[in-house]
Each structure stands twice: as structure tokens, then as C-alpha cells.
């Protein structure tokens with residue numbers, strides 16, 4: 001069984017990658033950070049016959065969760081985010097959507113904690129939740145040991161903070177977004 005990662009660029013106010021993380025054997029998996037263009041993610045999953053079991057959020061800013069509500073309804077898949085995420089998900093000012101045209105809120109996310117393990121299709125515990133506060137209080141990274149082990153750039157350490165995040169084995173969304181929004185969130 002192999003975890004496969006498929007980035008997909010959604011273009012909303014910002015262009016932000018979402019990541020399908022799929023069990024290549026079963027075609028089941030999760031989607032990380034659908035920020036906009038829900039139809040884009042729906043089409044991609046339909047074309048490849050993927051079954052999405054959960055929507056994961058690296059943090060609650062609108063360009064990472066803007067399409068999550070619509071996709072949750074379409075797939076009957078829960079949204080999962082860090083236990084501090086509601087602060088952002090329920091407040092258009094804090095999730096920055098109020099400043100960019102359309103206020104967005106997302107209620108009902110189930111809570112993740114540092115160290116939680118998330119299955120990908122039939123692969124139990126494929127992703128490990130790492131709480132990496134900094135960009136936002138609720139920022140998480142999703143560590144995939146199997147993906148990292150396939151890379152020639154295998155990390156020498158098991159990083160726990162963004163400044164030590166290796167190039168593979170992560171969704172990378174937290175790091176990219178920290179760079180993109182540093183001026184907004186600082």
C-alpha cells in the first residue's frame with residue numbers, strides 16, 4: 001500500500017494548493033486545505049474515482065478552508081482541524097475572509113490534537129498531526145512517514161517545527177502559507 005499525494009492549485013482571492021492524499025490501492029483518502037473552487041476538487045475526485053473520507057485543514061484562514069463546507073456536503077466527509085481552529089473558522093475577521101470580499105464561516109469541524117493519527121484509505125495512522133503554531137495558533141502539519149521514506153531527501157531528523165520541516169513527507173501547505181501571508185498575519 002502506498003500513500004500518493006496530488007497537489008491541486010485552487011485560484012480564489014489567493015492561489016492556494018489543496019492536496020489529495022490517497023491510498024493508491026483503494027482510491028480512498030483525504031483532502032487537505034480546499035481553499036476555493038470546490039468544483040475543481042469535485043471534478044478531480046470524480047475523474048479519478050477517489051472516495052474522500054475526510055477534509056483536513058492546516059489552519060483556519062479562508063484561503064485554506066473556503067471550499068471545505070461545500071465539499072463536506074458533497075462527499076458527506078467530516079472536516080477535521082486543530083482544536084484551536086474554531087477561533088478562526090467561526091470568525092470572518094480572524095479567518096481573513098471579511099477583508100477579502102465574502103465573509104466565510106465554517107461550523108462543526110471535528111477537533112484534532114498534536115500527535116493524533118489519521119488514516120488514509122486502508123492505511124491506518126498514515127498521517128500524524130503536528131501542532132505547529134506560529135502563522136496561526138491552530139496551524140498543523142500532517143506528517144507522512146511513508147511519503148518521506150520514498151524521497152531521496154529523507155529528513156535526517158523528525159522535525160517538529162516549521163523551520164525544520166523537510167521537503168517531503170508534508171503537505172507543505174503550512175510552510176507555503178506562512179510565507180504568503182506573513183505580511184497579513186504578522
Ligand SMILES: [Zn+2]
Pocket residue numbers: 059061135177178181
Ligand atoms: Zn494562513
